[in-house]
Amino acid sequence: MNLKQIDLKSIDDIREAMIETVTCSKSDIFRISEQCRTDYDSITSELDNIKEVMVKLIDEGNQLEAQVTAARHRLSEVSMNMKTFSEEEVRDAYEKAHQLQMDLSINWQYRKQLLEKREELEHRLVGINDTIERAEQLISQICVVMNYLQSDLKQFGEAFENAKAKQDLGLKIIEAQEEERKRLSREIHDGPAQMLANVIMRSDIVDRVFREKGPDDAFAEIQSFKKMVRSALYEVRRIIYDLRPMALDDLGLVPTLRKYLQTIEEYHNHSKIEFVKIGNEKRLPTKYEVALFRLIQESVQNALKHANACSIKVQLEMTDTDVKVLIKDNGVGFDTNQKKPGSFGMMGMRERVDLLEGDLTVDSKIGKGTAVSIQVPLMN
Numbered sequence: 001m002n003l004k005q006i007d008l009k010s011i012d013d014i015r016e017a018m019i020e021t022v023t024c025s026k027s028d029i030f031r032i033s034e035q036c037r038t039d040y041d042s043i044t045s046e047l048d049n050i051k052e053v054m055v056k057l058i059d060e061g062n063q064l065e066a067q068v069t070a071a072r073h074r075l076s077e078v079s080m081n082m083k084t085f086s087e088e089e090v091r092d093a094y095e096k097a098h099q100l101q102m103d104l105s106i107n108w109q110y111r112k113q114l115l116e117k118r119e120e121l122e123h124r125l126v127g128i129n130d131t132i133e134r135a136e137q138l139i140s141q142i143c144v145v146m147n148y149l150q151s152d153l154k155q156f157g158e159a160f161e162n163a164k165a166k167q168d169l170g171l172k173i174i175e176a177q178e179e180e181r182k183r184l185s186r187e188i189h190d191g192p193a194q195m196l197a198n199v200i201m202r203s204d205i206v207d208r209v210f211r212e213k214g215p216d217d218a219f220a221e222i223q224s225f226k227k228m229v230r231s232a233l234y235e236v237r238r239i240i241y242d243l244r245p246m247a248l249d250d251l252g253l254v255p256t257l258r259k260y261l262q263t264i265e266e267y268h269n270h271s272k273i274e275f276v277k278i279g280n281e282k283r284l285p286t287k288y289e290v291a292l293f294r295l296i297q298e299s300v301q302n303a304l305k306h307a308n309a310c311s312i313k314v315q316l317e318m319t320d321t322d323v324k325v326l327i328k329d330n331g332v333g334f335d336t337n338q339k340k341p342g343s344f345g346m347m348g349m350r351e352r353v354d355l356l357e358g359d360l361t362v363d364s365k366i367g368k369g370t371a372v373s374i375q376v377p378l379m380n
Helices: 008-080 087-155 160-213 215-243 247-251 253-267 286-305 345-355
Strands: 272-278 311-318 322-329 359-365 369-377
Touching: 008 087, 008 215, 087 160, 087 215, 160 215, 247 253, 247 286, 253 272, 253 286, 253 311, 286 311, 286 322, 286 345, 286 369, 345 359, 345 369
Parallel strands: 272 311
Antiparallel strands: 311 322, 322 369, 359 369
């Protein structure tokens, strides 16, 4: 088909319909995630109640066992000397022994039911936690799709004349996305997946410890169990945050960028990242906030991963007419005249800046670090 014959209006209509569908899906998944969190808290509270009741039942059971032993001894004494005891005393001894035995049986049965209930709830917690993690991953992926539909594809018509270059870049982006998925798969497998596998094993250990060593040791094991669950949840949220901080939609570029750089600095504790904001802090249209965040994210990641920088400065200046960004590091630097085969990172950054009708310059020398300057005009 001739490129001129393509109806760009129809493409825009399709894009808007896709955005609406994806937005609805994101809302549905978010509601599922929140309901799971509510269920998780409810089940956790119920488990705590069960543990409290179990402690009381164990104490009550110990007392009943002592009372049953004493009652049996009394019944044996009465049975052996029936002539010295009245009929009423014999009957009372028998009835008391029988009632205590019944109470003890009920206590044991109740404890068994609570143990089964606790095991069921712990297994449900594992399933709910898995659902929450899957929902958060899906929401993060949907955000990536939304950003792509709302920003990159929105400039589709203007960039259509460069179809071949766009196609090459698009294919490279897909390859990069696949590499990112592989990286995420490894992170999830080595982190949260391993932790959750350990959680399942520890839940079995808790039950065995309770049966063999008693509630005190079991309670200590449960505390360790809870820390492991929290660690798994923290690791998943860290991975999601690295993909696409949801705060970008709610708080805007500056707060999200400040938090992101702080988080990255904590993960790479060998590097110092300085953030400087100049001018009034204000919200920008979504396409600007997403693009600028991605550009800074790419530059910082390049400085950490490829330049081995230990000091990075990110300066953001906002005015009424434009936004200026400077990302400067003390890394190993590179020769800007040489293009690394198969590397499309800088091409992708230039593509984003071009879509915003801005300018991007890179100043770098081997052994002297790198400075990336970005200037984007704000359209009225």
